[in-house]
Amino acid sequence: KDTGDASDFVALSNVCPHLGCKVFWESQNDRFFCPCHNGTFNRTGVATGGPPFKAKQKLLDFPLKIENGLLFIQMPVAQG
Numbered sequence: 001k002d003t004g005d006a007s008d009f010v011a012l013s014n015v016c017p018h019l020g021c022k023v024f025w026e027s028q029n030d031r032f033f034c035p036c037h038n039g040t041f042n043r044t045g046v047a048t049g050g051p052p053f054k055a056k057q058k059l060l061d062f063p064l065k066i067e068n069g070l071l072f073i074q075m076p077v078a079q080g
Contacts, residue, residue, distance in 0.1 A: 006064040011073045012045045013060035018052045023059065032059065 012032070016023050021036035031048065032041040039050035045059035052058075063074040 006066050006071070009064055009071060010044060011062040011064055013062070015060070016052060017047075017057040017059065018050070018055065 014023050014032075015021075016034040016036065016039055018034065018039055019036055021034050021039075023032045023034045023039070023041065025031075026033045029040075030043065032043075032045070033039070034041075034050065034052070037051050039052040040048045041052065041059050042048050045061055047053040047055075047057050062076075065072050065074065
């Protein structure tokens with residue numbers, strides 16, 4: 001029986017909303033870090049420091065769903 005729920009998980013973009021640099025997880029600091037301008041984000045993607053914090057930005061999050069015991073990330077489809 002499935003006991004998990006999609007709300008038990010989070011899927012975040014690794015692209016900083018400030019200038020598009022790649023963020024990475026710093027487990028020792030319990031945060032995501034953008035080395036371009038020292039932007040920081042908490043584990044839910046909300047900016048906590050640097051230019052993204054000043055601009056009240058956050059990491060893009062993707063909707064999740066569980067079907068038949070599998071977790072799916074619902075990715076946007078590029079138009080063009």
